[in-house]
Amino acid sequence: MRRFLAALLVVGTFAIVTVVSVRNRVELAPFTYDYIVQNFHDDTDSKNAVAAILLSYRMYDTMFEALILLAAIIGMTQFLPRPSDMNGDARSDAAQEPEDAADE
Amino acid sequence: MSENVVSGESIIIRTVVGMLYPFMLLLGFYVIINGHYTPGGGFQGGSVLATLFVARYVVFPVDDTDSERLHTIQRVFLMLILVIPTALLFTGVVTRYPALRGPYLTLMDLLIGVQVGFGLGVAVLRFAFFQGVGKTWHL
Numbered sequence: 001m002r003r004f005l006a007a008l009l010v011v012g013t014f015a016i017v018t019v020v021s022v023r024n025r026v027e028l029a030p031f032t033y034d035y036i037v038q039n040f041h042d043d044t045d046s047k048n049a050v051a052a053i054l055l056s057y058r059m060y061d062t063m064f065e066a067l068i069l070l071a072a073i074i075g076m077t078q079f080l081p082r083p084s085d086m087n088g089d090a091r092s093d094a095a096q097e098p099e100d101a102a103d104e
Numbered sequence: 105m106s107e108n109v110v111s112g113e114s115i116i117i118r119t120v121v122g123m124l125y126p127f128m129l130l131l132g133f134y135v136i137i138n139g140h141y142t143p144g145g146g147f148q149g150g151s152v153l154a155t156l157f158v159a160r161y162v163v164f165p166v167d168d169t170d171s172e173r174l175h176t177i178q179r180v181f182l183m184l185i186l187v188i189p190t191a192l193l194f195t196g197v198v199t200r201y202p203a204l205r206g207p208y209l210t211l212m213d214l215l216i217g218v219q220v221g222f223g224l225g226v227a228v229l230r231f232a233f234f235q236g237v238g239k240t241w242h243l
Contacts, residue, residue, distance in 0.1 A: 045202065047140065055212050066219055072223075076231075
């Protein structure tokens with residue numbers, strides 16, 4: 001019963017959001033689109049609009065994408081065990097992990 | 105990939121991957137450096153560079169790469185990715201001097217490519233040697 005209610009909640013939320021967003025369609029003014037298409041070469045000296053957007057118009061996006069990669073790798077290096085952890089006494093090695101993390 | 109090391113893979117795979125290795129490097133840097141002319145760029149080229157680590161792991165599955173050092177290099181490049189646009193783009197230097205625009209794009213593509221390459225390389229090596237040990241690890 002709990003699972004059924006949870007599934008109903010998820011499906012119902014999805015259906016409501018879909019219906020609301022389809023009924024109230026928002027058309028943005030194409031100002032930014034037109035501006036970038038017409039001026040990207042003059043602004044950034046790039047021959048590729050995608051590179052112009054990624055590296056100039058939306059540089060914050062690219063910077064935080066790179067930060068997300070760093071966060072993923074920090075999680076991986078801290079939470080996946082090292083081979084040395086598996087050979088010997090895993091418990092004592094695991095206890096020393098937070099100290100390694102604090103050093104960085 | 106030296107000859108005196110015993111590898112688990114056949115000589116065919118070792119030879120073919122050894123021949124393809126420089127071309128993978130070349131393709132990765134081609135995609136990175138031509139990022140603002142052709143489709144591609146830092147993230148895509150960095151992923152191609154990360155396949156170098158995968159190829160090396162396929163041929164020579166020994167955990168002798170210092171992944172902490174790769175991670176340090178990746179963090180230094182990430183710091184440059186955060187600092188250089190802050191210094192050049194957000195202050196308006198690139199907008200004011202048109203001669204800097206091309207070098208700026210190439211530099212950023214190169215930094216992002218190396219950062220993504222080393223980052224994905226660290227990830228691949230960590231997962232590969234986590235599975236390769238074959239012993240259960242308990243907390």
